[in-house]
Amino acid sequence: MIPFLRGANPLSPQEEKSLGEWWTAKYAETKKSSSWSWKGKEKVIKQALFLCNNDHCAYCDCHPLKDDKGFEIDHFVPKTIESQIAFTYSNLFPSCNECNKKGNNYDPLMLKPDELDYKFEDYFRFDSFTGEIIPNESKPVENQERAKITRDILRLNIGNKPINLLKAIKKEIKLNTPLDERPYRYGY
Numbered sequence: 001m002i003p004f005l006r007g008a009n010p011l012s013p014q015e016e017k018s019l020g021e022w023w024t025a026k027y028a029e030t031k032k033s034s035s036w037s038w039k040g041k042e043k044v045i046k047q048a049l050f051l052c053n054n055d056h057c058a059y060c061d062c063h064p065l066k067d068d069k070g071f072e073i074d075h076f077v078p079k080t081i082e083s084q085i086a087f088t089y090s091n092l093f094p095s096c097n098e099c100n101k102k103g104n105n106y107d108p109l110m111l112k113p114d115e116l117d118y119k120f121e122d123y124f125r126f127d128s129f130t131g132e133i134i135p136n137e138s139k140p141v142e143n144q145e146r147a148k149i150t151r152d153i154l155r156l157n158i159g160n161k162p163i164n165l166l167k168a169i170k171k172e173i174k175l176n177t178p179l180d181e182r183p184y185r186y187g188y
């Protein structure tokens with residue numbers, strides 16, 4: 001997870017407010033998180049998120065999303081927890097389908113990729129032997145705690161991610177690809 005630079009908001013304050021109100025009312029009635037839509041706004045939101053992060057997943061940093069990893073919009077604070085802000089632009093991140101499996105899991109201590117002054121190395125360390133992301137032992141315990149919570153909720157070391165990361169690093173070093181076009185930019 002590297003710092004996420006958020007570009008211009010594609011939604012007006014009125015559009016964000018009405019999406020939030022629509023969802024709050026719907027969820028209060030059905031208590032189901034599945035039956036929702038973007039009310040015609042999915043395309044502009046995706047376009048804006050795509051440009052912010054050069055087609056990387058905001059969490060695991062895999063790239064490119066448009067290939068086989070899916071390009072999903074993740075609600076950072078789940079829409080079942082804070083329904084009113086669920087569809088505000090600041091709560092939305094581009095995500096691969098693996099990271100988006102976090103579903104309704106959330107902790108207020110989770111690191112947000114666009115958090116002010118967030119840096120990967122202040123919280124995490126990449127272990128080049130295992131390909132895993134681990135809390136940075138040289139940083140304060142509070143930072144390590146937040147790193148653990150974030151890693152576990154986003155499942156950053158689950159499934160193919162560590163293997164893919166190591167493979168990508170080996171391959172990309174040989175190809176001399178610009179950093180922004182490599183997956184898992186924190187691994188270099």
Ligand SMILES: [Zn+2]
Nearest residue numbers: 057060096099
């Ligand atoms: Zn991901």
